[in-house]
Amino acid sequence: MTEFLGLTWDHPRGRNALQAASGDIGHGDTLRWEVQSLEGFESAPIDELATQYDLLVLDHPHLGDALATDSIRPLDTLFDAAQIDDWSTAAVGPSIASYRMDDRLWALPLDAATQVCARRRDLVAEAPATWDHALALAERGLVATSLAGPHAFVSLCAIAVSFGDDPGGSDGLFAADIALHALDMLTRLSANAPAGAADLNPIGLLDRMRDRGDIGCIPLIYGYVNYSSPVLAFADAPSHDGVIGSTVGGTGIAVTRRSEPSPALLAHIRGLMSDEAQRGFIPQHDGQPGLRSAWTESAVDAAAHGFYSGTLATMESAWVRPRVAGYIPFQSVASSIVRAAVAGARTPESALSEIEDRFAALAERPFPSASAREESA
Incomplete structure (x- = not known):
């Protein structure tokens, strides 16, 4: 039994879906999410946070410091190549590409924004x-x-x-x-x-x-x-x-070096990134999904008063x-x-x-x- 601890940002878009999905994640393991302010999310030293948490919700400009301090794990050591290829194809705009450095993937785009x-x-x-x-x-x-x-x-x-x-x-x-x-x-x-x-x-x-x-x-x-x-x-x-x-902004989920992720935790992350969760659970819990299938889903767009169709072209071309x-x-x-x-x-x-x-x-x-x-x- 392992209790994992994550850190996200304190806004319904950043916390509600993660907290709703947390708790017992299987095989006796649990996951609990803490929050920090938007200002903390934008500027807190990533290496310090990585010593305190197993999962970090971060933005792609954090990667330089995260890699320089060896704070997070490359995800190709945790997920197989086929799974990463599927996510790469499915992600909207540059949301997953922004988390690639040194030919490796360092975070998963739970949330896409620009x-x-x-x-x-x-x-x-x-x-x-x-x-x-x-x-x-x-x-x-x-x-x-x-x-x-x-x-x-x-x-x-x-x-x-x-x-x-x-x-x-x-x-x-x-x-x-x-x-x-x-x-x-x-x-x-x-x-x-x-x-x-x-x-x-x-x-x-x-x-x-x-x-x-x-x-x-x-x-x-x-x-x-x-x-x-x-x-x-x-x-x-x-x-x-x-x-x-x-x-481009948005957020990605990274696994810190302090963490020894269990099969249950990795399955939980895969579940959050699944097409079903991205088109259903995430937007139903105030999230802003990272997969194109959610951005182009008419029911998701209608519930959001045209937010996704109105901004998709910008998302796809973001810097x-x-x-x-x-x-x-x-x-x-x-x-x-x-x-x-x-x-x-x-x-x-x-x-x-x-x-x-x-x-x-x-x-x-x-x-x-x-x-x-x-x-x-």
Whole structure:
């Protein structure tokens, strides 16, 4: 008999399905889930958490630190190749690809999400299809932007992607001219936002949008199926020349090095990732499934007021962030720099130059090879 302990994030989307499925998982084994805040999920040191829990719900940018500290197990040592191939084929968008590094899979995408557009149906009749349309709404005082925590930086990246960049995909982080254009766009979108909106995380923004009615549209915000309703609608993120820019998020389940997973625990994980659970149990318990079959299931979509069909194109084309050691604290600092530039507290050129310098410093960090990590395991 073994009691396993997991850590997820404290929101109905993050906890309800996991907790409802937990308890006795078979053969005398049990599983219990604890929760941490959204801010903790986005920034807590992964190596410290891995010493306390058997299962961790994490985001793909955590992988750099997780692998550098040898904190999690490669899943190909726990599940057979055919099973992993099936999950890889079935996952929506880059949700499973984002958890691959060194030709190995490190987490399973229980939950799929990316930045999409949210609007109040009574204030904005149609979601802005392009950034020019979003700017027109901003000039009327209808737009807020998601800037708190890491979101200012990931919003900048998403806009840059729609303008044709691939941040971190070649030398440096951004193409300089595109980054300036994207930062200008983010600044103009934010100029007339309601007071206090810039301090709110995505959950707080969506709560305010729903409850106070002083926000008509958020062009880029992580999609939360729980908020899709007759009041709030979700749609694809704005595009530029037909290119949608969005930064993939969502969550994956990872098995820590401290854990000795039993057959019952592995069967439980397989059950959560099954087509039946993803199309039924997960959405019925406030989750946002990671398999395409759920996103394209008409009954699931109807129950979610069109959330899945409205955002699928964005999910399928979303950009995957760099997964290098030190990325999580870099992202936090870069976001504070972007906020300062958006607020006019520093020039766009100096802000982007500092972000580039800080990103370049990440590449200079020593990172153990896969073979070295295996030898230390």
